Amino acid sequence: MTKPAKIIPPSVVRRLTRYLAHLQEVREEGTEWVSSQGIAETLGLTSSTVRQDLSHLDCSGISKRGYETGPLERVLARVLGADRAWRVVVVGIGNLGRALALHEEFPRRGFEICGVFDADPRKIGKKVGKLVVRSIEEVPAVVRAEKVDIGIIAVPPSAAQSVADVLIEAGVRGLLNLALTHIVAPKRVAVTNSRIVAAAMELTHAIKFLPKESLPKRKPGP
Amino acid sequence: MTKPAKIIPPSVVRRLTRYLAHLQEVREEGTEWVSSQGIAETLGLTSSTVRQDLSHLDCSGISKRGYETGPLERVLARVLGADRAWRVVVVGIGNLGRALALHEEFPRRGFEICGVFDADPRKIGKKVGKLVVRSIEEVPAVVRAEKVDIGIIAVPPSAAQSVADVLIEAGVRGLLNLALTHIVAPKRVAVTNSRIVAAAMELTHAIKFLPKESLPKRKPGP
DNA sequence: TAGATTGTTAATCGATTAACAATC
DNA sequence: TAGATTGTTAATCGATTAACAATC
Numbered sequence: 001m002t003k004p005a006k007i008i009p010p011s012v013v014r015r016l017t018r019y020l021a022h023l024q025e026v027r028e029e030g031t032e033w034v035s036s037q038g039i040a041e042t043l044g045l046t047s048s049t050v051r052q053d054l055s056h057l058d059c060s061g062i063s064k065r066g067y068e069t070g071p072l073e074r075v076l077a078r079v080l081g082a083d084r085a086w087r088v089v090v091v092g093i094g095n096l097g098r099a100l101a102l103h104e105e106f107p108r109r110g111f112e113i114c115g116v117f118d119a120d121p122r123k124i125g126k127k128v129g130k131l132v133v134r135s136i137e138e139v140p141a142v143v144r145a146e147k148v149d150i151g152i153i154a155v156p157p158s159a160a161q162s163v164a165d166v167l168i169e170a171g172v173r174g175l176l177n178l179a180l181t182h183i184v185a186p187k188r189v190a191v192t193n194s195r196i197v198a199a200a201m202e203l204t205h206a207i208k209f210l211p212k213e214s215l216p217k218r219k220p221g222p
Numbered sequence: 223m224t225k226p227a228k229i230i231p232p233s234v235v236r237r238l239t240r241y242l243a244h245l246q247e248v249r250e251e252g253t254e255w256v257s258s259q260g261i262a263e264t265l266g267l268t269s270s271t272v273r274q275d276l277s278h279l280d281c282s283g284i285s286k287r288g289y290e291t292g293p294l295e296r297v298l299a300r301v302l303g304a305d306r307a308w309r310v311v312v313v314g315i316g317n318l319g320r321a322l323a324l325h326e327e328f329p330r331r332g333f334e335i336c337g338v339f340d341a342d343p344r345k346i347g348k349k350v351g352k353l354v355v356r357s358i359e360e361v362p363a364v365v366r367a368e369k370v371d372i373g374i375i376a377v378p379p380s381a382a383q384s385v386a387d388v389l390i391e392a393g394v395r396g397l398l399n400l401a402l403t404h405i406v407a408p409k410r411v412a413v414t415n416s417r418i419v420a421a422a423m424e425l426t427h428a429i430k431f432l433p434k435e436s437l438p439k440r441k442p443g444p
Numbered sequence: 445t446a447g448a449t450t451g452t453t454a455a456t457c458g459a460t461t462a463a464c465a466a467t468c
Numbered sequence: 469t470a471g472a473t474t475g476t477t478a479a480t481c482g483a484t485t486a487a488c489a490a491t492c
Binding site: 007008010013014016017018020021022025042043044079080081082086094095096098099100102103104105106109111149150157158173174175176178180181182184187188189190191192193194195196197198199200201202203204205206207208209210211 | 229230232235236238239240242243244247264265266301302303304308316317318320321322324325326327328331333371372379380395396397398400402403404406409410411412413414415416417418419420421422423424425426427428429430431432433
Binding site: 009011012045046048049052062063064065 | 459461462463466467468
């Protein structure tokens with residue numbers, strides 16, 4: 001519907017990431033058109049929500065056919081920043097940090113891991129994939145030299161804010177926080193959180209309050 | 223404010239996990255009382271939101287002093303299901319699945335990993351911590367024998383739904399989905415998503431639309 | 445007591461859904 | 469053409485914030 005880039009609400013952005021993933025999937029299968037109804041059904045939404053969301057984008061559908069997958073994917077990729085490479089460092093090489101530094105999905109989606117850091121001297125010098133773990137003290141130099149855009153914070157909660165401060169001071173523009181702690185950053189630095197343990201706790205809450213176990217099915221008596 | 227357990231909105235549950243983490247932190251430092259204002263400040267919220275959220279809980283504060291950290295932590299733990307152990311299996315032992323199976327934070331918070339599975343024959347038989355990777359075909363037997371509550375889905379998107387179906391059929395009560403795909407489950411099974419790559423894309427979007435780089439500070443001229 | 449902080453109600457704000465004219 | 473689907477407006481729903489009496 002051809003609207004110029006304006007602020008998109010976070011609730012919408014969250015769904016846009018899912019639309020992009022969906023588009024990439026169906027496009028690989030050769031699908032050329034999708035409808036708001038089709039997207040909604042596979043993603044568990046209403047078609048109204050999908051059309052509202054897409055109306056934030058510079059794209060238009062066609063009555064009776066829907067949206068062309070190619071252009072829609074490109075528009076989504078552009079607005080989400082998935083149309084270019086991003087330079088990333090990972091700070092904190094525990095199990096989680098290591099996994100992220102090695103996660104194949106990141107390079108596939110344009111995130112280039114170009115440095116891994118830890119505070120623990122026993123880890124410094126060890127290899128993670130092709131990268132060597134360096135001291136956190138080297139973060140500023142590397143961020144500047146390698147023009148790093150994003151810092152991933154995978155340290156324990158107690159260290160998260162101080163690591164964030166180092167990354168911010170060094171000049172990153174965004175932080176992906178995996179620690180279960182709130183991080184304070186100036187407005188010029190974007191922060192998103194992805195807390196797996198918190199998600200697990202949301203799940204256990206949901207399980208406790210699940211609708212009563214539906215009774216084992218029985219044919220209703222005559 | 224002593225309200226009996228009722229349905230708590232998801233937006234509130236998400237914050238409750240943060241309150242619990244915060245409470246545990248400050249309690250370790252010996253703090254015995256917190257105020258809604260105090261919580262709000264350290265978590266980047268308003269005190270009004272905090273009080274509204276806590277009003278869903280069976281707890282009460284005291285004018286002028288706030289909330290006692292001990293009881294509040296216990297109530298939060300109970301409502302979030304953090305007051306008991308949960309049996310968990312991880313399906314998909316790529317980098318991410320492996321990291322989660324080894325993540326120290328899980329056992330510390332009551333999640334007992336009691337099985338790890340993969341479809342790749344080359345991975346089957348390998349060890350992950352103390353556990354041996356088994357074939358996905360063994361999932362139903364293990365889930366039943368070990369009374370598994372929760373399945374963590376760490377497989378590629380294309381396999382996510384079929385793994386979910388196996389877990390559901392085997393009788394898990396909750397799924398933690400790490401795949402970038404929507405998962406369909408019956409109402410009796412809870413699902414939460416934690417998609418790190420999606421969070422990274424939200425971040426790159428935010429970076430692109432960051433408020434204009436504030437100009438280097440200068441004293442305003444006379 | 446005076447002042448701070450709760451619990452709760454009412455007001456605002458934002459997000460989702462419904463509805464429908466426009467259109468291919 | 470008839471029917472399906474968009475784009476958009478209006479209605480509903482839910483979440484956040486403001487305000488304030490109650491109270492310790």
